[in-house]
Amino acid sequence: MGPLLESKYRRPARRPGTVARARLTGALDGVLRAALTVVSAPPGFGKSTLLADWLATVGEDVAAVAWLSLDERDDDAVRFWTYVVAAIRASGAGVGDGALGLLAPGSPSAEPALVALLNDVGAMPRDLVLVLDDLHLVTAPEVHDGIAFLLEHRPPQLHLVLATRVDPPLSLSRWRARGELLELRSADLRFTGQEAATYLNGPMGLTLSAGDVATLDGRAEGWIAALQLAALSMRGRDDVGAFITRFAGDDRHVVDYLTEEVLARQPPDVRDFLLDTSILERLTGPLCDAVTGREGGRAMLATLERANLFLVPLDDRRRWYRYHHLFADVLRAHLAEERAASLPDLHRRASRWLAEAGDLVAAVDHALAGGHVDHAADLMERGTPAMRRERREAELGRWVRSLPDEVVRVRPVLAMAFVGALAQVSDFATVEQRLGDVEHAVRPDGGAWPEEPPPGLVVVDEEGYRSIPAGLEVYRAALALRRGDLDAAAGHARDGLALAPASDDLVRAAAGALGGLASWARGDLVAAEAAYVASVAGLHRAGFVADVLGCCIALGDIRRTLGRTGDAERLYRWALDLTDPAAPVRGTADMHVALAGVLLERDDLTGAAGHLDAARGLGEHRGLPQNPYRSRVAAARLAEARGDLDTALALLDEAERLHDGDYSPEVAPVPAVRARLRIRRGELHDAETWARHLSPDDEPTYLREYEHLTLARLLLARRDDAAGLLERLRVAAEQGARTGSLVEVLVLQARAAQVRGDMPSALGVLRRALGLAEPAGLVRVITEEGPPIAMLLRALPKQDPAYGSARRLLARLEATEGGPAPRSLVDPLSDRELDVLRLLGSDLDGPDIARELSVSLNTMRTHTKAIYAKLGVGSRRAAVRRAHELGVLPHRR
């Protein structure tokens, strides 16, 4: 974004020498009743002047006024809205802080910021008038979409005023039909004969007859710029009548004709000054001195302003000005015609002064306009690090495209900047080719990377040169990731990290994130963790808070899978501390959702609910792309923990609809999360439908781990054999050091052994699970299993090393059971088991029941054992009592 130019959102002061136009300022009072005001007319119709005049009549208690003067460079949504928010903050409205935090450079969308802004404005005690002047200079559809969004969702306090030469694409007819549009067009803005007379004979100090005024106005057709030029041409002239006759009889372009007249009447030094400085977009004394090669620029500007020579002051201190657009165009035409040869020099001098003053963008523009491509390239290269830090890759791309290819080819640093711009617009074919070009230019023989750039190459930014090897690897990692070649991506990213200079935070951050993503998807979570740590550190040093939060989602997930719940929690809290509570950036909501997940795993339901509330309170617009679905999955898990399985299911359906993985590997797909819930609800058929793409004989891969664990749960619920699958999952989790996954596998293995009736194995595996779970802060993965796991926990003897841990979990389980939440059977009974259970409630003995059901006594006993395990009981009588309590069997009368 670069430094905000304060003059852009400075509201123009009432200019002396303007005519009071009560009919128009009166009409503009309608602004405060309209949603939208459009002041639409060609240049020189006094749009800005009129608005400034009217705004001076608006009391501060009635409305705050935010003014933004736009230019061509604002054709970028983030830049545009950053200026709008800056203008609103400067207006004294007391709003906009929140929106500012959501407009980080490189933000994918401005909408979250607009939502925050609209919320703030909706709470204002007075109105807000937002004036966008020269809106025709902005053509990007995203910007116009944003303006339409603002209008559609506007609170009654907001009144939008657009001053433009071209009607904005905002379906004006709809606003007109609603009676919420105020329009002032060129027909309204033209000077009436009366206004022309007042103007010419008033502020312009002429004494014209009514006939003369009518002739002039007839020729100028009420066009104010033309009348102003005409007045300037007539001042101090003896033959005013003759001038008017000549003008009226001439068919040349009015402005062209009159400017020539005005210029012809200026002293040579003024005329030269006007022509020389017409190349400048903004003028200030020292800059004018540099361009003209003379002194006294500041005094000259003051003189021109006094003489009404189309100089518009841009600040209160009369330091910066610009020429009226129309006048500047005519001046430039004269300059090009009379002194074309001096143009390169004028631009070169302007460029040098602006570069020294730190306005690199303008300096580059002038270097290019003067045809000094090498100088322009030097400036671009110098500006590249700052542009990259400010995420202005698109602008960098435009710059480099404006240079001849042979200039770029010998400048590897600039060529790399161009690669960045290409990557941002996903032009990967060209990225690949350009990377090859750079590499070939620097080391044509493929040898070691030369410390100094080889002769023939131009390097201005030496640090940039040292970053090229790492940069090449980073882009190659990105290309590999795009191809789905994870091994190559991880390798390139690792090399990039190794080659990156310690000082280049951005290259390190990019290499880390790409390597982290690739290693994560490959299931190498230890490498992924290390890579993301490097990325987060780089982003943090570079000050990219929203990106830090984005990476923390991934890094936290990885740490939790590794069983490092405490480290994940510390990370989330550290990340939250980076954000400014007054202006939370996007990603703040995600951190609260992530913390809710950790607390839920610890069985701290109240804490989890608090963080989910906090995330909701921040609003969806403060979440990153994954947040809509992740927040609902977390809320579903909380509902499930509270026993509200219906709400949980509804939330998961919503999560699936809102799913956006944002390029992260799909490690816990929503359908699998929902299948787990179905299993818990006893809806095995739905879970089986989901599981069709899986088999217990699948080779375990990390990306399928969550799904395979879900399948194992389904097999257990169906009393099918899950032992082989679970054992392979255990080996894979151990090999990948995924302690979080391992605990879950072990818990399921304990349950499987329990169902088999193999208590020694069940206790052995459970002991191991407890030993890992407690230091990792994992509670719910065990207590979720409910009564059956309680039975196992109770079975651990006092001298067992896991005894203390088991007792603490039991205390939690019992506390939950006594709670108000409706309980349900964690592990539902099969139809056959229900038949057995019903008969257990009768007076029949074992052999009778077996006969009744036409099964062997052994089978009947297996069913009985399974029922006991699921109900967490040890006797027939307890099983029947518990079944009644849980509503599995109808309540006894």
Next chain:
Amino acid sequence: MSSREPRRYAIRVRGRLAPRWAPWFEGMALVPQDDGTTVIDGPVADQPALHGLLRTISDLGLPLVSVTATDEPTL
């Protein structure tokens, strides 16, 4: 379809334009007419280029009279 886009236009504006404005309309001829209008005549690369020209005309405050494709195939 793009091959059937007109490639030549005659844009008529009110007011006579001095030749010094030619750089504003690169590659096109400024032809003053007897009726006090100027025809800006010449090749136009594509539709965006045409809109760019119209914008330049608007920026100079030139009233637009007509825009005619001059190489439209006659039907």
